[in-house]
Amino acid sequence: MNTNLQEFLNSPLAIGGKTIANRLVLAPMAGLTHIAFREVLALYGGYGLLYTGMAGAKSVPHENPKVSTVFSWREEELEHTVCQIFGSVPETMAQAAQRIEAEGFFGVDINCGCSARAICRYGSGAALLAKPDLAAQVVRAVRKAVNIPVIVKFRTGWKDDPAHAVSMARLFRDEGADALIFHPRVAPDLRTRPPKWEYIGLVKDAVEVPVFGNGNVISLDDAAKMLSMSGCDGVALGRIALAQPWIMAQWSQGMAPALDDYKTAGTAMASFCAKRFEPRTAFLRFMKFSPYYCANFQFGHALHKRLFAAKEIDNIIPVLEDFFQSAPPLNKRPTPGLFV
Numbered sequence: 371m372n373t374n375l376q377e378f379l380n381s382p383l384a385i386g387g388k389t390i391a392n393r394l395v396l397a398p399m400a401g402l403t404h405i406a407f408r409e410v411l412a413l414y415g416g417y418g419l420l421y422t423g424m425a426g427a428k429s430v431p432h433e434n435p436k437v438s439t440v441f442s443w444r445e446e447e448l449e450h451t452v453c454q455i456f457g458s459v460p461e462t463m464a465q466a467a468q469r470i471e472a473e474g475f476f477g478v479d480i481n482c483g484c485s486a487r488a489i490c491r492y493g494s495g496a497a498l499l500a501k502p503d504l505a506a507q508v509v510r511a512v513r514k515a516v517n518i519p520v521i522v523k524f525r526t527g528w529k530d531d532p533a534h535a536v537s538m539a540r541l542f543r544d545e546g547a548d549a550l551i552f553h554p555r556v557a558p559d560l561r562t563r564p565p566k567w568e569y570i571g572l573v574k575d576a577v578e579v580p581v582f583g584n585g586n587v588i589s590l591d592d593a594a595k596m597l598s599m600s601g602c603d604g605v606a607l608g609r610i611a612l613a614q615p616w617i618m619a620q621w622s623q624g625m626a627p628a629l630d631d632y633k634t635a636g637t638a639m640a641s642f643c644a645k646r647f648e649p650r651t652a653f654l655r656f657m658k659f660s661p662y663y664c665a666n667f668q669f670g671h672a673l674h675k676r677l678f679a680a681k682e683i684d685n686i687i688p689v690l691e692d693f694f695q696s697a698p699p700l701n702k703r704p705t706p707g708l709f710v
């Protein structure tokens with residue numbers, strides 16, 4: 371373990387009027403970074419910030435946290451959890467941000483990166499990168515509405531043009547964003563081509579607010595390379611945190627995972643999904659997590675099939691118990707076909 375890197379990851383960082391204790395952040399992932407998965411992460415710790423999945427700004431003011439699968443939390447995680455919203459109407463985004471502040475979240479994040487058709491169709495997510503004036507109005511309205519940190523997560527844009535990313539970063543900063551998470555891929559590219567980490571340095575150099583780099587960081591070497599290439603202030607981890615929920619504790623605190631941790635993470639995810647969601651939703655949420663988790667194992671495809679065939683959340687733990695009987699061999703890096 372590189373002690374300088376570990377020290378850096380554990381160094382505090384000011385975001386707006388608040389400070390995070392550690393530079394590793396869970397990236398938002400819809401249907402995945404929900405209350406149950408964040409409880410799995412909390413078994414290990416090692417992070418500075420957690421994220422919800424994206425929540426529709428229109429529905430946030432009316433959400434009931436007791437039944438919502440997106441807008442729900444544990445009290446003890448609120449102070450280090452950011453709620454991400456998507457939308458394109460400045461007043462609606464501002465109202466959602468006010469509810470998020472009133473509930474006690476660390477901050478609010480504006481989604482300017484999601485390129486799914488269902489989101490972009492209404493001008494939200496990455497569609498805002500094609501409309502800088504509207505994006506500016508959205509960030510301005512949210513900034514005016516709340517005192518908590520405002521973060522913007524965004525991509526390069528719709529073309530492979532780093533100058534556009536730099537100008538959007540300046541625009542977000544000018545409108546009052548306290549930090550940025552930058553995923554240097556063009557919007558139409560889901561995750562097929564590698565992200566261009568060299569663009570992260572351009573964004574970092576353009577603004578004074580903290581910039582978190584994101585995209586394809588799987589190993590500690592990847593994190594070290596992204597940080598040294600770009601000088602960014604921290605790293606946001608998506609899929610690897612799903613596959614290995616201890617990864618942030620491993621990198622920042624030297625936790626050493628054993629095969630038992632793989633079993634514990636899977637069984638904890640199944641029981642926390644069962645505790646938080648209705649049985650059908652619990653099973654679907656577990657199955658959304660399953661490919662990333664199964665990507666850890668040499669026979670991951672077979673495990674994924676067995677979990678799917680289990681059909682109900684209550685049948686998941688017995689499948690996992692059986693799978694771990696034979697000390698399943700691990701992959702060095704997650705299987706690409708599952709880790710999508």
Ligand SMILES: Cc1cc2nc3c(=O)[nH]c(=O)nc-3n(C[C@H](O)[C@H](O)[C@H](O)COP(=O)(O)O)c2cc1C
Nearest residue numbers: 397398399400423424523553585586587607608609
């Ligand atoms: C299934 C899935 C859902 C995602 N949902 C969101 C989302 O709700 N909001 C967002 O800003 N990014 C979302 N992302 C993008 C991730 O936050 C992250 O930018 C991307 O996965 C690249 O990081 P990684 O290589 O560390 O996974 C999602 C990614 C995945 C795989």
